Amino acid sequence: MTRQTTAYVYGSAARAMGAEPLRRGDGEIRRRQQERRRPVARPRRRTDKVSVILTCLTFATAMVIGISYLYLQFQATYLSKSVVNLQSEVVEMEKENATAMMNLENSLNLTEIYKKATKQLGMTEAKDNQVFTYESKKSTQVRQHGSIPVD
Numbered sequence: 001m002t003r004q005t006t007a008y009v010y011g012s013a014a015r016a017m018g019a020e021p022l023r024r025g026d027g028e029i030r031r032r033q034q035e036r037r038r039p040v041a042r043p044r045r046r047t048d049k050v051s052v053i054l055t056c057l058t059f060a061t062a063m064v065i066g067i068s069y070l071y072l073q074f075q076a077t078y079l080s081k082s083v084v085n086l087q088s089e090v091v092e093m094e095k096e097n098a099t100a101m102m103n104l105e106n107s108l109n110l111t112e113i114y115k116k117a118t119k120q121l122g123m124t125e126a127k128d129n130q131v132f133t134y135e136s137k138k139s140t141q142v143r144q145h146g147s148i149p150v151d
Helices: 026-036 049-107 110-120
Strands: none
Touching: none
C-alpha cells in the first residue's frame, strides 16, 4: 500500500503559502537559511539640517521673548515703586508748604503794614476818582497804553 501524505490546515480550507510539512532534516535547513540571511544594511537616517536650524531659532526666539518679558515685568515693578516714593515725597512737600504758609500768614500783621506804609513811606488811600474799573470781555489781561494820571 502506498501511503498518501497531505497537509491539512485546521480552521481554513486554504493552504498557507510556502507551508510544507515538516520533514526530517528541515530544522537544519532552516538554520542554514537563517545563518545565510544577514541583516540588511539600512541607510542611516540623516538629520534634516533645516529642521534643526528652525528648532534652534524657535528656541532662541522663545528665550529672547521670555527674557524680555521678565525684564519688562521688572521695569514695571521698579517704576511703580518709584511712583509710590515720588507720591510720598509730594505729600511731604505739600505738608511742609502748608506749614510754611501758615507761619507766613501768622507772621503778617496787617495793622503794622498799614502803619508802616502810611507813616514811614507817606502813602495815602486812593480816592474814588482815582480808581478806574474796567471789564474785559475777551481776556482777563489789561494792557496799559499810556501813563496813569496823577492827581
